[in-house]
Amino acid sequence: MNQMHDFDLLNVPLIGANLLEASAGTGKAYNIEGLFLRLVIEKALPVGERRTDKKRCAQ
Numbered sequence: 871m872n873q874m875h876d877f878d879l880l881n882v883p884l885i886g887a888n889l890l891e892a893s894a895g896t897g898k899a900y901n902i903e904g905l906f907l908r909l910v911i912e913k914a915l916p917v918g919e920r921r922t923d924k925k926r927c928a929q
Contacts, residue, residue, distance in 0.1 A: 879904045884913060 879901050882888055888905075892898055909915040 877901060879908075884909055 877888075877890060882905070884905070890898055890901055906915075910917055
């Protein structure tokens with residue numbers, strides 16, 4: 871069984887799954903943005919606009 875640990879943005883592995891749950895106003899969006907930036911910088915994740923709903927994107 872997995873144990874819960876404090877979320878460490880700079881040291882959490884970028885492979886596999888991570889669960890980030892917290893109350894309102896505790897920095898969830900900040901941590902998700904940080905993970906995204908780490909993926910872009912450390913793993914050369916390509917950044918681009920992805921369009922899946924053609925009708926909505928055409929507006």
